[in-house]
Amino acid sequence: MFGNVFGCCFCAPWVFGNIYRTPLDRIWKKSIRLKIARWLSLHGSLHCYDNCFMSKLKNPIDKRSQVPDYPESIMLHFGDMCNIMCKMCCRDAASKVVLDSETLKKNINWGPFKEIILLGGEILFMEQAKDFYLWLTQVKHKKANIYTNGLLINDEWAEHLIKGSDWIYISVNAASEKIYKEVCGNDFSKVVNNIKKLIFLKNKLGLKVKIIYSFTIITNNVYEIADAIRFANDLGCDSISFCQDTGGKQLILENSELKEKLKGEILQLINNKEIKITILREQLLTLGLVDN
DSSP: OTTESSSOSSSSSSEEEEEEOOOOHHHHHOOHHHHHHHHHHHTOOOOOOOGGGHHHSSSSOOOOEEEEEEOSSEEOOOSSOOOOTTTTOOSSSOOOOOOOOOHHHHOOOOOTTTTEEESSOGGGGGGGHHHHHIIIIISOOOOOOEOOOOOOOOHHHHHHHHHHHHHHEOOOSSSSSSHHHHHHOEEEEHHHHHHHHHHHHHHHHHHEEEEEEEEEEEETTGGHHHHHHHHHHTTOOEEEEEEEOOOHHHHTTTTTTHHHHHHHHHHHHTTTTTTOOOOOOOHHHHEEESSO
8 A cells, every 4th residue: 555654675565554544653653563573673583684685784783772762764655657667667657646745744753864765766757756855855954865867857956956965866777878778768868967967066066965876787788887887987976876687687697707707897997096986886796796
C-alpha cells in the first residue's frame, strides 16, 4: 500500500505502519514490528541481512547503543512517475500515483531529522514532490537531498537545489552520447549542461553541496566505467557512485578477461594524480574491480 513506512531498503520491506493513517512519531514509538526489527538488527539476525549489500559493508551495530527518541534520517519514495524510461529501470514511469505532500507535512515532525532524501521516479517530474521540496527547504529550512536524472534542472531549479541540498545524485549511466541514448533514451548534452549549471552555481555561491555522478553498470555501458570516472572528474563533480544490475554484474563476474581489463583501467585512474574526483568504491568492490 502506498504510504507504507519501513526500515531500510525497497528489496525486503517490513512494513511498520502507514503514514496516511498514523503519524510517524506514533509508528516509531508503538509499532510492535519495529520493536522486533530493532532487536533482530542488534543481534545480526534480521531476515534480510543475508542478502543485504549494506550490512556487509558497515561495522556491526554496537549492542549497547540506545534507540533514539526519533529517527535521524528518512528516505521518501514519492512514486515511480518519470519523464524517461531507462533500460534497467523496473519502475512504472507512467504511474500517476505519488505521495501527498500535505500528508507528509502534517504527519511527520521534520525538526529532528539530520538527513532527508527524496527519490522517485523523477522528483522534478512530480508536482507534489517539487512542492514538498520547496516547503521543506524554504519554509522548514531543512536540507533535502535528491536523486534525479538531471534532465529537468532549469535555471530556477538549479538554484533551488544548490541552496537546498547537501548532495545531489544525478543518474547519468553513461559517458558518451551513444551509450546514454541506448541506456536512457534521451539527450546526453542536456544532462551534461545541467550538471555544468549546478557546478557553476555551486562555485559562484561558494556552497559545499556535493554533486554526485551516478552510474548503474549494465551490459550496455560496462566498457564506459573508466570513461565515466574521467568524464565526471573533468566536469568537476565531487564524487562518482556506482550501482549494478544483474546483467552487468553477471557479465563482469563471468568474464575474467573483461574483469581484469576494467580493473586495470580503474586502477590507472585511481593512481592518476590528475583525477581529483572521489570514487565511491563499494559496488566496484563487490564486482572485484577494486581492492580493499
